[in-house]
Amino acid sequence: MSDVRNKVKVGFFSFTEITDPREHRSYNEWHQLDHMPEQFPLDGIAFGQRWVSTPACRAARAASGELLAPIHYVTLYLITEPVERTLDEFMQLGRDLYAVGRFHHHRRAHLSGPFPVERTAVAPRVLVSAAAVPYRPNTGVYVAVGPAAAAPAASDALTAMLAAVPGSSFADPLGADPLGGGNPAGSGPDDTVQVPAVTPEPEMPSANGSDAAG
Numbered sequence: 001m002s003d004v005r006n007k008v009k010v011g012f013f014s015f016t017e018i019t020d021p022r023e024h025r026s027y028n029e030w031h032q033l034d035h036m037p038e039q040f041p042l043d044g045i046a047f048g049q050r051w052v053s054t055p056a057c058r059a060a061r062a063a064s065g066e067l068l069a070p071i072h073y074v075t076l077y078l079i080t081e082p083v084e085r086t087l088d089e090f091m092q093l094g095r096d097l098y099a100v101g102r103f104h105h106h107r108r109a110h111l112s113g114p115f116p117v118e119r120t121a122v123a124p125r126v127l128v129s130a131a132a133v134p135y136r137p138n139t140g141v142y143v144a145v146g147p148a149a150a151a152p153a154a155s156d157a158l159t160a161m162l163a164a165v166p167g168s169s170f171a172d173p174l175g176a177d178p179l180g181g182g183n184p185a186g187s188g189p190d191d192t193v194q195v196p197a198v199t200p201e202p203e204m205p206s207a208n209g210s211d212a213a214g
Contacts (some may be wrong), residue, residue, distance in 0.1 A: 006117065006120055006130070006131035007046065007080045007081075007131070007185065008046055008047075008078045008079065008080055008084075008116065008117055008131070008134070009080060009081060009083050009115065009116060009117055010078075010079040010087070010112045010114045010115065010116050011076050011078055011114070011115050012076070012077040012079060012087075012090065012113070012115075013073040013075070013076055013078065013111065013112065013113065013114075013115060014073075014076075014109050014111075014112045015068060015071045015072065015073075015074055015076070015109065015110050015111040015112065015145075016071065016072060016073045016074070016075065016107050016108065016109050016110070017070040017072055017107065017108045017109075018072050018073070018106055018107055018112060019106050019107065019108055020106040023104075023106040024072070026104070026106075027073075027104050027106065027107060030104045031050060031075070032050075034102060035097070035102070035103075035104075036048050036050070037077075037097070038093060038097065039090065039093070041076060042086055042089050042090060042093065042182065043082065043085070043086060043089075044079045044080045044081060044082055044083060044085070044086025044087075045077055045078075045079060045086065045090070046078045046079065046080045047077070047078040047134060047135060048075065048076065048077040048078070049075070049076055049134075050073055050074070050075040050076075051071065051073065051074050051075075051140065051141055052072065052073055052084050053071055053072055053074070057140075067110055067111060068110065068145060070108075070110060071110060071111075074141075074143055077090070078134060079114070087114055111145070120133070126165055140184060172214065
């Protein structure tokens with residue numbers, strides 16, 4: 001299934017800090033029940049997901065820095081064609097929601113913007129295509145942010161490392177220079193983002209007539 005064409009062209013990231021520790025619940029309720037659902041009617045929004053960096057995850061970070069140290073959440077929207085129109089409508093929707101008071105006031109995006117898809121890969125033991133992996137349920141992601149010049153070597157090392165991790169499904173769905181537009185707060189022209197996912201590995205049913213239909 002490795003030859004399945006990936007319809008996703010861009011990933012829009014938001015690395016978000018909650019500025020008041022008492023507001024995590026309200027932020028999650030707002031984002032899950034109000035903000036994220038409003039994005040999906042846009043033509044090019046294929047999928048969206050938000051992950052939390054728990055205190056345990058923060059303590060286990062392999063590297064950090066002034067820009068990313070405060071981050072509590074990472075949100076990713078997968079964008080298909082028409083990319084430019086979708087990004088324009090995505091940003092306009094954000095302004096419209098803010099204007100009518102439908103934005104959370106205790107959040108700060110430290111790194112935000114659209115990144116084109118450079119390549120995708122899937123662990124050999126996983127039956128689905130690399131293009132399908134982002135839509136699988138997952139138990140978490142390992143996010144690497146760094147200069148694009150170092151991305152190829154880092155990508156190969158990360159892929160090799162994750163190939164030995166049970167349940168690890170893919171590496172490098174996104175990574176490249178940020179596209180124009182959006183609000184790439186803190187992102188430079190040479191930033192890249194890599195997001196391998198860790199997903200459950202279910203027992204696969206035997207191939208027979210009753211199991212073959214979707």
